[in-house]
Amino acid sequence: MLDDRKAAILRAVVECHIKTAQPVSSAYVAQLGDLSVSPATVRNEMAVLEQDGYLFQPHSSAGRVPTDKGYRFFVDSLSGPAPLGxxxxxxxxxxxxxxxxxxxxxxxxxxxxxxxxxxxxxxxxxxxxPEPGRVRSLQLVKLTAHVVLAVAVLGNGAVERRALELPVELTDAQVERASAAAASFQVGATLDKTGDPGPTGDTAVDTLASTALQALRGPEPEVxxxxxxxxxxxxxxxxxxxxxxxxxxxxxxxxxxxxxxxxxxxxxxxxxxxxxxxxxxxxxxxxxxxxxxxxxxxxxxxxxxxxxxxxxxxxxxxxxxxxxxxxxxxxxxxxxxxxxxxxxxxxxxx
Amino acid sequence: MLDDRKAAILRAVVECHIKTAQPVSSAYVAQLGDLSVSPATVRNEMAVLEQDGYLFQPHSSAGRVPTDKGYRFFVDSLSGPAPLGxxxxxxxxxxxxxxxxxxxxxxxxxxxxxxxxxxxxxxxxxxxxPEPGRVRSLQLVKLTAHVVLAVAVLGNGAVERRALELPVELTDAQVERASAAAASFQVGATLDKTGDPGPTGDTAVDTLASTALQALRGPEPEVxxxxxxxxxxxxxxxxxxxxxxxxxxxxxxxxxxxxxxxxxxxxxxxxxxxxxxxxxxxxxxxxxxxxxxxxxxxxxxxxxxxxxxxxxxxxxxxxxxxxxxxxxxxxxxxxxxxxxxxxxxxxxxx
DNA sequence: CTCTGGCACTCGGTAACCTTGAGTGCTAGA
DNA sequence: TCTAGCACTCAAGGTTACCGAGTGCCAGAG
Incomplete structure (x- = not known):
């Protein structure tokens, strides 16, 4: 672990480097006044910090730059987030x-x-x-002969939407019935709720309702x-x-x-x-x-x-x-x- | 206007500069072989092109770079878009x-x-x-006491959505009636169609339906x-x-x-x-x-x-x-x- | 044992200088 | 009208020298 003075020097170096993007010299840290020591003392400490991997010297006559490890120490020693300006x-x-x-x-x-x-x-x-909010409204809309869009409005106003392709063409009435069935099953519940609406007597309708619900519950497709x-x-x-x-x-x-x-x-x-x-x-x-x-x-x-x-x-x-x-x-x-x-x-x- | 040779030289310069991002020399253009002339001739032509503002010389011992005017000529003389790779x-x-x-x-x-x-x-x-497509489905969803969401699904699958704030609280039933009224009026038509659904006998419902339609027809708000x-x-x-x-x-x-x-x-x-x-x-x-x-x-x-x-x-x-x-x-x-x-x-x- | 002042040393950066060569403009001749 | 030749220009790159910021180390003070 670092003693207090080393920590203070390291912090000073990091802060200065954040400000200036330049290597930080021992003179700067010393003259900062936080700890009253001479540049030479700072240099000695900095040499140790460098050996320990907290600092790095780009070339022999330059100041020190913090390494990732140095930044890590700095961040860990932060008291917490600053108050926002x-x-x-x-x-x-x-x-x-x-x-x-x-x-x-x-x-x-x-x-x-x-x-x-x-x-x-x-x-x-x-x-x-998908949004876990409660479903406020659910509806199936027939777009073309083979494409139905399932739209769910959630409690927070978000809209989930899935396009479904149908293997067989359904009548408008069938889509409407499926829509009603799916809605009455899912509205008021969250999309976590799984399961299917009860059978309506029309297999095609049941399949559509179930498919639509599954699609809405799942994540958005691909892309x-x-x-x-x-x-x-x-x-x-x-x-x-x-x-x-x-x-x-x-x-x-x-x-x-x-x-x-x-x-x-x-x-x-x-x-x-x-x-x-x-x-x-x-x-x-x-x-x-x-x-x-x-x-x-x-x-x-x-x-x-x-x-x-x-x-x-x-x-x-x-x-x-x-x-x-x-x-x-x-x-x-x-x-x-x-x-x-x-x-x-x-x-x-x- | 530029004579054929000047145009050819200009085109060559532009094309080369597009490829290399470097000033183009007379030698390059000459050695290109498209027009069989010597570099010196090209130089003379280029001098004229520079005076006319088509080319520019970064410094006296550099080649020429096309100016905006030069690029304009080049683009205007393009036969059209290239076939895509x-x-x-x-x-x-x-x-x-x-x-x-x-x-x-x-x-x-x-x-x-x-x-x-x-x-x-x-x-x-x-x-x-908003999308001009035909409205396939339209629905008002009550989110909170004073917020109603109007959702319209259009023919191409796009969803238009507007949040409405209500000055007075409406019952679920009222929102539903407004939803039905608005839907029966607008579904099947494009959002270009203006006007209001006929009166339902409940002013609050009529107002909501009308407001919702107006909001959907208008552009998305601010942000x-x-x-x-x-x-x-x-x-x-x-x-x-x-x-x-x-x-x-x-x-x-x-x-x-x-x-x-x-x-x-x-x-x-x-x-x-x-x-x-x-x-x-x-x-x-x-x-x-x-x-x-x-x-x-x-x-x-x-x-x-x-x-x-x-x-x-x-x-x-x-x-x-x-x-x-x-x-x-x-x-x-x-x-x-x-x-x-x-x-x-x-x-x-x- | 720790800190400090002093001093020699290192090395990146800048400027001054030179060289190179690409490319031009000009001119005289085909 | 074109071309070959030549002198000229100037950016780019390399070399050298210098400057100075900053270090490391050491000897002496506290």
Whole structure:
């Protein structure tokens, strides 16, 4: 373990490097005044810190730069998220006051919000399972001879929708009966509830009703199975100097699957912050990730995260991620449609 | 006007510069063999082309680079879009064969497709007006005491949805009656059809039905009024060398409003291609835009476009944009849900 | 035993300088 | 009107020298 002075020096180095992106000299740390020692003493300590793997010297006449291990120590020793700055907090407040039940758009905008609050890129992973809210309405609509659309409106205003292909053509009346049967079975229950409506006497109708319910209960089909919303990718171009870094990071940000896996891995390992190579994605070696899960009706549903340079403002990112995931959980849960009053929404002129 | 030889030289310079991103020398053009003249002759011609503003010399001992005017000439003299490469064409075919009725996701994926086909960034602007398709189903769902959700399923499988706030609480029965009234009035017609269902005898019900219909007919409320889907933004990082350029271009790509305006402006001016500064957006001075509108049921609905460096492969971009907008129009129009059996039928007509 | 001041040393960064060669403009002759 | 030849220009790349930030180490003070 590090003694107090080493820890203080390490923290000073990390903080300075976060600010300046430059190697930090012993003189700077000494002259900081937090601990009254001479640069020489700092140098000695820094030499030890380097041997222990917390610092790294780009070349022999340069200052020190924190290693991933150094950042890890720094993050672990953080007292917790910083309080969010007043303008950012206001932004978050405003945002969720206006939020609405259209889940996809909301998530997309959340990624934008998180990015503008932190000034890094933000990632929001949508729930992969369907919304667990209670079904408020369920309906089968015949689109063409062989295609029926199953539409369910959930308690929080989200709409689940599945297209079904029919092997045999059904009459409008049959589709209607199936629709009624499926609705009377599932409306008022959550999509967790499995089982089929009782037989109507028409096998084709029964099959359709059952198929539709199954489709709605299952995850969305194929294409972009988990949705990922990336906000503020452009900020990564500001965060790095080297074009090659920018390229590889942006490349990763467009690979939804990789992102989902990345965030999931980090969470699965019980981490909130993954620094540098800790997450094992080589192209993101210069990046850190700050993640938090969000919940829908008490169950872990998706993930929000911030992707920034290793030298990111961890305290602020932690704060932003925490508050956004909390508010998002609330906005997505059944009790709160986010449709609450504030400014002029759609309004019935009765 | 340019004589034949000057035009040929200019074309050669543009083509070479598109390939190499380097200034083009007289020797290269001469040795190309298309016109059998010596480098010196080419030089003389190039000097004239420079005076006329078609070419530009970065410094006195460098080759020539085309100006925006030079690119404009090149594009105008293109015989038309190149045939799409076989792998790209296959990609497009596969994509639209699998396409489905969820319009938003489809547009988002279209932007990805267009980007991977062209290797530039792609922009798809969603229709700002609601889908004009016929209403297949319409329903009002009471979410909370004061919030009702109006959901309409359209002929092509798209779902329009509006949240309504009620000044007074209505009973479930009242909402149901309003739902039925609104449905019987609008189902089977397009959302163009205005008017209200006949009076039911309950003013509150009539008001709700009428409000719901109005809301559905109108555009989606506020937030991200026109949706813009950007695909392959990361490719811009590959297209440019200068970090500053990358930054400003990526910045623009995240400003939805600016993008919508940009594409709209270009189209309004009757252009398909806007080169360099022609579009007047300073941060995109090194970029060109290739755009095409797409239609839904015969009416111009949205825009697809490709954003690349000025030295982009115009012929391929033109081809890709054209085919994608055509297929997209078809997929979004009522006749074709795109829900058709995957690899089966795919017309080559359009 | 710990800290500090002093000093020599290291090495990246910058500037000055030179060389190279690609590419031009010009001119005289076919 | 075209072309061959030639002198000229100038970015790019390599070499050298210098500067100075920052270190490591040591000897002496507390």
């Amino acid at each position: 007043a303008p950012q907090a206001e932004l978050v407040r405003m945002f969720f006051a206006r939020a609405h039940g259209e889940i996809e758009r909301m998530l997309a905008e959340t990624s934008g919000l998180l990015s503008s609050v932190t000034d890094y890129a933000a990632v929001v992973v949508a729930p992969s399972a 972009g199975t988990s949705h990922v919303f990336v906000g503020g990718a452009a900020r990564m171009a500001t965060a790095f100097e080297a074009v090659s870094t920018i390229r590889s990071v942006l490349g990763i940000l467009e690979q939804q699957y990789v992102l989902v896996t990345l965030l999931k891995d980090v969470l699965d390992r019980g981490l909130t912050v993954a620094i540098g190579t800790e997450h094992g994605l080589a192209p993101l070696a210069d990046c850190s990730v700050v993640v938090a899960p969000y919940e829908v009706d008490g169950e872990r549903a998706g993930t929000v995260g911030v992707l920034g340079p290793t030298r990111m403002h961890y305290d602020q990112a932690l704060a932003a991620v925490a508050i956004v995931s909390k508010k998002l959980s609330k906005a997505l849960s059944e009790g709160d449609q986010g449709l609450s009053p504030p400014s002029g929404r759609q309004r019935s002129t009765g | 076989a792998p790209q064409a296959e990609l497009v075919r596969m994509f639209f064969a699998r396409a489905h009725g969820e319009i938003e996701r489809m547009l988002a994926e279209t932007s990805g497709l267009l980007s991977s086909v062209t290797d530039y960034a792609a922009v798809v602007v969603a229709p700002s007006a 991200g009024t026109s949706h813009v889907f950007v695909g392959g933004a990361a490719r811009m990082a590959t297209a440019f060398e200068a970090v500053s350029t990358i930054r400003s271009v990526l910045g623009i790509l995240e400003q939805q409003y600016v993008l919508v305006t940009l594409l709209k402006d270009v189209l309004d001016r009757g252009l398909t291609v806007a080169i360099g500064t022609e579009h007047g957006l300073a941060p995109l001075a090194d970029c060109s835009v290739v755009v095409a509108p797409y239609e839904v049921d015969g009416e111009r609905a949205g825009t697809v476009g490709v954003l690349g460096p000025t030295r982009m492969h115009y012929d391929q971009a033109l081809a890709a944009v054209a085919i994608v907008s055509k297929k997209l129009s078809k997929a979004l129009s009522e006749g074709d849900q795109g829900l058709s059996p995957p690899s089966g039928r795919q017309r080559s007509t359009g």
